[in-house]
Amino acid sequence: MRYAVLGTGEVGRTLGGKLVALGHEVTLGSRTGDSPAALEWVRETGGGAGTFAQAAAAAEVVVNAVGGRVALAALEAAGAEHLAGKVVVDVSNPLAFEDGRVRLDPVEADSVGEQLQRAFPHARVVKTLNTVNCQVMVDPARVPGEHVLFVCGADADAKAQVTALLGEFGWPAERVLDLGGIEGSRAVEMWLPLWLTLMQRFGHPDFNLELRRAR
Ligand SMILES: NC(=O)c1ccc[n+]([C@@H]2O[C@H](COP(=O)([O-])OP(=O)(O)OC[C@H]3O[C@@H](n4cnc5c(N)ncnc54)[C@H](OP(=O)(O)O)[C@@H]3O)[C@@H](O)[C@H]2O)c1
Numbered sequence: 553m554r555y556a557v558l559g560t561g562e563v564g565r566t567l568g569g570k571l572v573a574l575g576h577e578v579t580l581g582s583r584t585g586d587s588p589a590a591l592e593w594v595r596e597t598g599g600g601a602g603t604f605a606q607a608a609a610a611a612e613v614v615v616n617a618v619g620g621r622v623a624l625a626a627l628e629a630a631g632a633e634h635l636a637g638k639v640v641v642d643v644s645n646p647l648a649f650e651d652g653r654v655r656l657d658p659v660e661a662d663s664v665g666e667q668l669q670r671a672f673p674h675a676r677v678v679k680t681l682n683t684v685n686c687q688v689m690v691d692p693a694r695v696p697g698e699h700v701l702f703v704c705g706a707d708a709d710a711k712a713q714v715t716a717l718l719g720e721f722g723w724p725a726e727r728v729l730d731l732g733g734i735e736g737s738r739a740v741e742m743w744l745p746l747w748l749t750l751m752q753r754f755g756h757p758d759f760n761l762e763l764r765r766a767r
Pocket of ligand 1: 558559560561562563564581582583584585587617618619620622625626643644645646647681682683684685686687
């Protein structure tokens with residue numbers, strides 16, 4: 553499969569590296585296409601690099617791995633015509649750092665997942681993976697137990713495709729919970745303040761949610 557991973561931060565490089573290791577064709581997208589981070593990733597992994605638009609144009613599936621507050625800008629740069637009909641996997645969180653504090657923007661009445669789906673109605677946006685650290689995303693065995701991920705989005709086939717991709721990363725389908733439509737993004741994005749508090753409490757990011765229920 554041909555993937556565009558938009559974002560050269562730790563998350564984009566980690567997801568992109570895993571996809572290359574799994575045998576996929578990956579273009580890491582950034583604003584300029586040749587940032588030092590992108591070129592180093594190319595040297596390390598053998599993947600390709602390009603602008604957001606070049607990466608998205610070449611891809612069958614697009615992964616959004618930039619900050620939630622710049623996600624619209626990155627996908628606009630990618631180009632609506634290069635997203636139409638494609639699965640867009642949104643792993644972002646709308647974290648805003650101000651005065652040494654973190655808050656979410658948007659929050660509660662909206663989410664990045666919904667913003668992206670509204671702005672690109674012909675893209676098939678699936679929100680997932682944003683609830684775990686990027687090393688756990690691609691290696692769930694870092695955390696013991698039957699811990700879970702979530703998917704949400706309007707398109708059932710797109711969610712099935714993303715669930716299969718998560719399987720390649722090591723997440724069994726029974727540990728991927730479908731939350732329904734893309735408005736489920738609000739709930740998973742609002743997990744972040746507690747996730748950050750737990751990381752401070754534990755001193756590391758290798759943890760996740762395991763759900764117990766009666767039925
Ligand atoms: N850290 C984790 O383990 C983790 C876990 C779950 C979810 N997430 C989420 O994953 C996303 C990526 O996080 P990250 O730390 O890897 O990367 P990041 O530092 O949040 O983002 C880096 C990327 O953002 C792009 N960017 C910055 N400003 C931009 C703008 N104004 N317009 C368009 N693009 C812009 C950069 O482009 P250039 O390459 O051109 O500089 C770069 O590719 C975030 O939403 C984060 O909340 C992170």
